[in-house]
Amino acid sequence: MIKIYNTLTGHLDEFKPIKEKEVSMYVCGPTVYNFIHIGNTRPAVFFDTVRRYFEYRGYKVNYVQNFTDVDDKMINKANEENITVKEVADRYIKAYFEDTSKLNLKEEGMTRPKATDNIDGMIEIISSLIEKGYAYESNGDVYFEVEKYKDGYGELSKQKIEDLKSGARIDISEIKKSAIDFALWKASKPNEPSWDSPWGKGRPGWHIECSAMSKKYLGDSFDIHGGGQDLIFPHHENEIAQSKCGCGGTYARYWMHNGYININGEKMSKSGSFVLLRQILEKFEGRVIRLFILGAHYRKPMEFSDFELNQAKSSLERIENTLKRIKELNRESFVGENNLVELLKFKEEMEKNFIEAMDEDFNTAQALGYVFELIKATNKAIDEGNTSTDGFKVIDEVYNYLVMIMEEVLGVKLKLEAEVNNISAELIEFILELRRNARAEKNWELSDKIRDRLLEMGIQIKDGKDKTTWTM
Numbered sequence: 001m002i003k004i005y006n007t008l009t010g011h012l013d014e015f016k017p018i019k020e021k022e023v024s025m026y027v028c029g030p031t032v033y034n035f036i037h038i039g040n041t042r043p044a045v046f047f048d049t050v051r052r053y054f055e056y057r058g059y060k061v062n063y064v065q066n067f068t069d070v071d072d073k074m075i076n077k078a079n080e081e082n083i084t085v086k087e088v089a090d091r092y093i094k095a096y097f098e099d100t101s102k103l104n105l106k107e108e109g110m111t112r113p114k115a116t117d118n119i120d121g122m123i124e125i126i127s128s129l130i131e132k133g134y135a136y137e138s139n140g141d142v143y144f145e146v147e148k149y150k151d152g153y154g155e156l157s158k159q160k161i162e163d164l165k166s167g168a169r170i171d172i173s174e175i176k177k178s179a180i181d182f183a184l185w186k187a188s189k190p191n192e193p194s195w196d197s198p199w200g201k202g203r204p205g206w207h208i209e210c211s212a213m214s215k216k217y218l219g220d221s222f223d224i225h226g227g228g229q230d231l232i233f234p235h236h237e238n239e240i241a242q243s244k245c246g247c248g249g250t251y252a253r254y255w256m257h258n259g260y261i262n263i264n265g266e267k268m269s270k271s272g273s274f275v276l277l278r279q280i281l282e283k284f285e286g287r288v289i290r291l292f293i294l295g296a297h298y299r300k301p302m303e304f305s306d307f308e309l310n311q312a313k314s315s316l317e318r319i320e321n322t323l324k325r326i327k328e329l330n331r332e333s334f335v336g337e338n339n340l341v342e343l344l345k346f347k348e349e350m351e352k353n354f355i356e357a358m359d360e361d362f363n364t365a366q367a368l369g370y371v372f373e374l375i376k377a378t379n380k381a382i383d384e385g386n387t388s389t390d391g392f393k394v395i396d397e398v399y400n401y402l403v404m405i406m407e408e409v410l411g412v413k414l415k416l417e418a419e420v421n422n423i424s425a426e427l428i429e430f431i432l433e434l435r436r437n438a439r440a441e442k443n444w445e446l447s448d449k450i451r452d453r454l455l456e457m458g459i460q461i462k463d464g465k466d467k468t469t470w471t472m
């Protein structure tokens with residue numbers, strides 16, 4: 001039984017999907033006005049792991065994560081650089097895929113809609129809200145009238161309308177009926193992208209984008225909505241108001257929010273020092289970053305530093321070293337029958353514990369703890385192995401289990417034999433490219449030196465008409 005800490009109810013709830021053995025899940029994606037930072041990386045990795053775990057437990061997952069490609073930040077960036085909003089979006093969506101390709105996010109079967117492709121759906125919900133009396137037009141803008149949804153508003157962020165009103169800025173322009181009303185549609189201003197609507201040319205507010213995209217791909221009621229905890233208010237609170245009032249349905253039934261990443265003990269957005277994923281990737285591999293993120297419970301704040309990443313790196317090496325030890329065992333002479341029976345029992349226990357930890361609100365930190373206990377027990381069994389039987393079945397079972405859990409469920413790619421060979425192949429191709437450059441510059445001395453040195457290493461190259469091939 002999977003339990004989820006549901007921000008909506010404030011406690012752990014048993015997960016009961018709308019459709020048996022199926023999960024519909026929407027996670028707020030990045031606003032693509034810059035490269036993604038470590039704070040955006042956390043939900044990308046964590047919710048990918050949630051998806052993977054559901055699949056491991058036999059669910060079919062319908063996972064949607066959007067790109068917000070029109071909003072104030074996008075427009076500011078476009079004006080700053082004197083390019084269009086679409087150019088900003090194209091550049092950073094491309095960069096998003098470049099950067100996250102190192103994180104082993106499972107793209108297969110995933111939907112990544114763009115807000116600007118879904119304007120019609122937004123206009124539809126806004127029209128329905130006006131029709132039902134939840135929204136009003138004012139000078140080409142459309143606002144949601146929060147007072148009209150008194151009973152429900154604030155249920156996610158646990159706030160009262162009265163408190164919100166007394167804390168809100170007084171809007172002197174009087175465009176809005178109340179200071180706490182929020183924009184669904186904004187009349188177009190010069191230098192802004194705009195779309196036709198029943199209220200004139202304009203663009204959507206941020207919150208309505210997610211309401212429309214989740215409705216389109218998952219329907220009016222779906223299972224899980226995720227995002228960073230900074231999105232609870234106002235973004236998610238407003239999504240609920242819009243969707244419940246405009247579309248009916250329950251909207252999301254389970255709300256999951258990941259914690260902040262701190263740098264030097266301070267919340268990243270506060271300290272002003274955003275660390276970009278691409279900067280981290282210059283020093284650490286994506287799989288190390290992934291393991292680092294999974295090393296903490298998702299709802300807890302995380303401290304980000306090189307020290308923490310180096311720890312993740314050595315943890316990963318510990319796993320790989322054990323797996324390499326298994327591969328290098330001499331199958332003729334090794335095998336400890338008794339301790340392998342124990343190891344098998346231990347592995348089965350750890351397998352159960354792993355599931356229990358993950359079932360309890362996706363406690364990846366604890367689940368990884370069991371992986372390391374199994375690593376320790378495996379090393380011990382190898383150290384003690386001496387008699388000879390066919391106990392290799394056990395040790396192979398442990399090997400296959402560890403690879404499956406790390407790579408498929410936690411999504412952390414391991415560097416085992418084949419991977420190293422891939423890298424070698426890439427390196428040789430790279431050296432040949434350097435040699436091609438040398439030849440283009442008629443630097444025959446360097447070109448011959450590369451050929452001779454490769455030959456010394458057992459790599460034979462052959463210059464063809466348009467291509468150089470190599471064999472080992």
Ligand SMILES: [Zn+2]
Binds near residue numbers: 210
């Ligand atoms: Zn959203």
